[in-house]
Amino acid sequence: MVRRGFRPEPWLRGPVLAALGLLLGLLMLLHAEIPNRIGNLGSLVETFLPWFGLFVPVLLAGALWRRSAAAVAALLLPVTVWLNLFGGLLDDKSRPDSDLTVAGHNVGAANPDPAGTARDLAASGADVLALEELTQRARGTYEKELAKEYPYHTVMGTVGLWSRLPLSDIRPVDTAMDHGPLADTKPLDVRMADNRALRATVATDQGPLAVYVAHLGSARVNPRAGFWTDSRDRGARALGAAVAAERNERVVLLGDLNGTMDDRAFADLTSRLRSVQEAAGDGFGFTWPATFPMVRIDQILVRGVEPASARVLPATGSDHLPVAAGISW
Structure with a gap:
């Protein structure tokens, strides 16, 4: 019998949020595998790929609200993939001299x-x-x-x-x-x-x-x-x-x-x-x-x-x- 007011442990909370975090990471990681046969979906995803990073703070807010350790941990995948893809663009790489x-x-x-x-x-x-x-x-x-x-x-x-x-x-x-x-x-x-x-x-x-x-x-x-x-x-x-x-x-x-x-x-x-x-x-x-x-x-x-x-x-x-x-x- 489940006691009234019982809340699952932090690692058991928010399974949907954790799954969404993993799916987001896999989507960015495997974007090249998305086929173009149906509506050029692969190219559409790649066109707006940097913007998929905006889903991370949304999912993070949900994970914190649910106090879900699993959902927070799952977000490590999309964060790592996004930084690997676009982190290099955040630094100023310009030099003052040019011909x-x-x-x-x-x-x-x-x-x-x-x-x-x-x-x-x-x-x-x-x-x-x-x-x-x-x-x-x-x-x-x-x-x-x-x-x-x-x-x-x-x-x-x-x-x-x-x-x-x-x-x-x-x-x-x-x-x-x-x-x-x-x-x-x-x-x-x-x-x-x-x-x-x-x-x-x-x-x-x-x-x-x-x-x-x-x-x-x-x-x-x-x-x-x-x-x-x-x-x-x-x-x-x-x-x-x-x-x-x-x-x-x-x-x-x-x-x-x-x-x-x-x-x-x-x-x-x-x-x-x-x-x-x-x-x-x-x-x-x-x-x-x-x-x-x-x-x-x-x-x-x-x-x-x-x-x-x-x-x-x-x-x-x-x-x-x-x-x-x-x-x-």
Whole structure:
């Protein structure tokens, strides 16, 4: 017979909370094993993976309220896994010295103040500036406002590159992966209007630097299709193939990739390029949405150069935040 008022021992209390703590840890530990066959669930989890750490204090509060030693102990697993995955991002790894500063920004097609955005970006001190989501209406404004600071520039489709240093070998990069029988039948001006990536060589005093600018397809959460990323994923694979074929040892990729580098969809890029935020940043560097950043989808990735610093710039009229990085030879 159980005595009235009997409470189980601390190690026997809160079995549900303990189970939830273990499941949370296993989810973060084994995220790569979550399949994408159903609604791209694996990529969706990986996109918001850092935020799963917020469940730890919630479960801890429940464990303390229940005075459950088992639930508190179970939380050691998710805490350890989260720190192993993201603890390195919490330290400031930047160095003051760099040879070149690069910056990228999705300026936003609906940006109400492109002139102000251009002036803010010019004041950032970047030597090389990549812009995405350029509209025909706003293109002239950016060209006018950036002309003084950046004597060299190119625009292809909706992406552009401005530089204080000479540019050469400029060409579009096909991220649509449309290689069917009708791929080459479109007029050139139509294909250029659809272009969302380019490649150029920047002449530095240490030799040529290959710079890629890209704006990959959007990702959408749809109740029927789940996490829809087909266009983005095709673009990521195409961009990875372009980088793999790049002969220049020094490469910088700037762009709105519409995804985080934890997402397996970017394996072709992350296997060849380093994230400056992970190597030389301070914190997660979230960039979208600008009003309350929750994910870093605006990326700077490098190869053959050393990241010296990485930072998120102040908000402009865009719904994205600009990003910048210092690199060294």
